[in-house]
Amino acid sequence: MSDWAPDVAKLVAYDDAEWMAVERAFCGRLLAYVARRVPDHDARQDVVQEVFLGAVRGIRLYDPAYTFEQFLFGICRNRVIDHQRRQKPLAFGGRSDEDAAALELEDLASDDETPSRVVRRRDLEAEGARVLGRIVKAWVQETWAQGEFQRLIVVEALLAAGWRNRDVWTRLGLRDESAVAGIKFRALKRLREIALEQGAERDLLAAVANALGEEQGFDLDLRRVWLAERASCPARHWLARHLAGTLAEGPAAFVRFHVDDAACPWCRANLDDLGALEDQAALAPILERVGLSTRELLRSKGRA
Ligand SMILES: [Zn+2]
Known part of the structure; x- marks a missing residue:
């Protein structure tokens, strides 16, 4: 049922074979993500190479609360941003691998805070993001299992894609605007119920909502977490079955919305990669290049 994931203990031990398996499994989808953002062919390969090197350097910071693909795509996103910044005349500072592995939620801290306050806020926000992420994922799974794909689409449009009620109503063909508001109201209610069911983190959740200013803050935070998580x-x-046209209409409609309307960059990269799978031979040169640089780094790590 679940997708292939590496043995992280082997990766932490800098095991050559496991890292090569990671490269074979993920190179295509990373390249597909980069290809939509970096026009230059050689530069794309550089970026993908940097992603795997960054993954080796940062593997000890990998948080198993996230999928390995999330870990890699997080680094990939930052490497693409670094590349785009280098293309501009004004130079910005680069990022470390620690930054690359961290959640983008750190952007929330403002400059006028003391360092210890910032650290505390970041810890709270990172932990809060994890809790909220779990709650939202539980809601998505529950809604998916109930076959309520229309509800899933409406709530993702509102809470993750940031559409207004009116746009959801007209673009998704709902009865009227109050139907949209009703779906949102019930979804938020259910999300709060799930939060309560997870008991232990209730205080944390309240603290996070407060820290971010509950009035305009909560939806914004939810959106950020929804996307980051x-x-x-x-x-x-599921994406492979969507591509093969073997999904039932409900989940197929959701995948279409998620990829085309909500424009999820990660799922789009996976679809690009899956669509090009018969063309695996084209990946051979970059796999060879990436493999060489990774093995060199692994050897230096092994000696350290
Ligand atoms: Zn997605």
């Missing part, structure tokens, strides 16, 4: 991304095998 990839709360509604279907597993890769």
